[in-house]
Amino acid sequence: MPQLSYAKYGKDNVRLYKVDKNEKTGVHTVIEQTVCTLLEGDIETAYTEADNGPVVATDTQKQTIYIKAKQHAIDPPEQFAAILGDHFVKTYPHIHAAHVKIIQHRWTRMTIDGKPHPHSFFRDGEEVRVVESVTRENQGVEIKSKIEKLLVLKSTGSAFYGFHRDEFTRLPETWDRILSTEVEAGWKWKTFKDVAEVKKVDFNGAWQRAREITLKIFAEDNSASVQATMYKMGEQILADVPLVEEVDYVLPNKHYFEIDLSWYKGLKNTGKDATVFAPQSDPNGLIYCTVARKPKSKL
CATH class of the missing domain: 3.10.270.10 (Urate Oxidase;)
Incomplete structure (x- = not known):
């Protein structure tokens, strides 16, 4: 039935x-x-x-x-x-x-x-x-705030090496690459008991701070991987906004591939000489991360 x-x-x-x-x-x-x-x-x-x-x-x-x-x-x-x-x-x-x-x-x-x-x-x-x-x-009010469709790119300051390799691996290691992604970042607030409690919170200030942290760490971090960089972002938001319980990021890779132009009169456009790239739409890497506060230990 x-x-x-x-x-x-x-x-x-x-x-x-x-x-x-x-x-x-x-x-x-x-x-x-x-x-x-x-x-x-x-x-x-x-x-x-x-x-x-x-x-x-x-x-x-x-x-x-x-x-x-x-x-x-x-x-x-x-x-x-x-x-x-x-x-x-x-x-x-x-x-x-x-x-x-x-x-x-x-x-x-x-x-x-x-x-x-x-x-x-x-x-x-x-x-x-x-x-x-x-x-x-x-039961109160549960709120999650998010940034979506924030497209960012940096032309250096990103590497990816030391990853697992096996018989199916073809990707070369790199110590200098373009890093671009469309940021989706969300932060979950503590549960509020009512609207009056919600009205006491500076949501605009928290949104501005989360955005600033995302952009600053993206720009300044000597990124070992997307995973390592996004964890730093989440960690910093938790440190700066005490009422947030957890932060999550979804960062898809926006790839830019080198183009070998050596076939034309030996023109150098790979490695340190690469200045012209081909933006790729798909397939792409897709990385998720949730950073939460550790539960308080029971005495």
Whole structure:
């Protein structure tokens, strides 16, 4: 006999834009987000008995996002996600958990004639800030913050040698290579008991610090491998942001291969003479890492 073992539903890809206008200075601040809300609870009969009674319509969820955006700040996105989750769990007695995902898109203020423009912005890359939260009835708020689609490259300062070799290994060792990756970095916060506790946290400062650490270590580390470099990044974020419990990175290799041009009049373009490369799309290396705090020892 079959049974419904798990279910959730909601509204995805809700596009949201908000402008804060400083009437005194004429300076505008803009935020653009893509929001997803998913609800779970006592909703079984909607699936098993065609009973729509427990369904909070996905259009209702969309309208709730807009209304809450009008009533509250939507930056930092962690706080807005917690406000949305708290609303759904407290408003509907049969809803016991609310999942919220927010993708915050980049708009950077233009500099015109050497001065920040009050109301003009540009999109400087595809990097996004992502928040994933779950608000559970009587259990608090779980939040994960992320950086995604941050494309970075350095033309030296990376090596890869001393790796395991066997009869299937063809990759040569290298002491100087191009290192490029599209950063996906996430950090999981301690569980917050309520929205009031969430509002006390400097999420923007933590996001800025995590981004700075990622870029600084990437640029300055004499990298023995992607694995070694990403571990240093996670270790430093844990040291700098005490409320974070664990950090994870996903770093795909963006390969740039040397091109042998010696066939043309002995032209040197390999090893230390390599200056022209062929960017590769696939296949590529893909490296994962989670760095967590050690459990406190029990006395």
